Amino acid sequence: MIAHIQDNFLTDETCFNLINFFKKNKKLQKDFRDTSVIKITDIDEFQDLLANINNYFSKTEVEIDWIEIVKWPPNSFQELHNDTASDKTVLSSICYLNDDYSGGQTFFEEGTIFTPKKRRMLFFDGMYYKHGVTKVKNKNRYTLAAWYKKK
Numbered sequence: 001m002i003a004h005i006q007d008n009f010l011t012d013e014t015c016f017n018l019i020n021f022f023k024k025n026k027k028l029q030k031d032f033r034d035t036s037v038i039k040i041t042d043i044d045e046f047q048d049l050l051a052n053i054n055n056y057f058s059k060t061e062v063e064i065d066w067i068e069i070v071k072w073p074p075n076s077f078q079e080l081h082n083d084t085a086s087d088k089t090v091l092s093s094i095c096y097l098n099d100d101y102s103g104g105q106t107f108f109e110e111g112t113i114f115t116p117k118k119r120r121m122l123f124f125d126g127m128y129y130k131h132g133v134t135k136v137k138n139k140n141r142y143t144l145a146a147w148y149k150k151k
Helices: 012-024 044-056
Strands: 003-006 030-032 035-039 062-072 078-081 089-096 106-108 121-124 131-133 141-150
Touching: 012 035, 012 062, 012 141, 044 062, 062 089
Parallel strands: none
Antiparallel strands: 003 121, 030 035, 035 062, 062 141, 078 131, 089 121, 089 141, 106 131
16 A cells, blocks of 8 residues: 545634745745745644544654645656655655645556545655645645654
């Protein structure tokens, strides 16, 4: 299995709040390739969200290493790659915060393609499985990207 899918992982309200936080905090945004990111790992207002995500893994040996909101503007994409997050990374995830754009599918080298669906979380071993993002068209794509380490 390449990825584990969990639909309705976040609420509509949480997705809305994450996107709005991103839009309102330009000073926190960092450019990364053709995207913009805000690392939220240490931001107080998101500690309950991080605790809920970590609780999802309560019976496992992993926890969040770091997590960020990512804005993918039109024409942004990512070629096939392996995550080189950190030497502690054991798992990656992507949660789609919106789906009112076209393109922006997450794809894997062996041919699996995931169409974005708001509130859907994909968990996968990004260090092992090569993955990418098809070109985003017509509107911004927002995701919550996370990398996990052993407890």
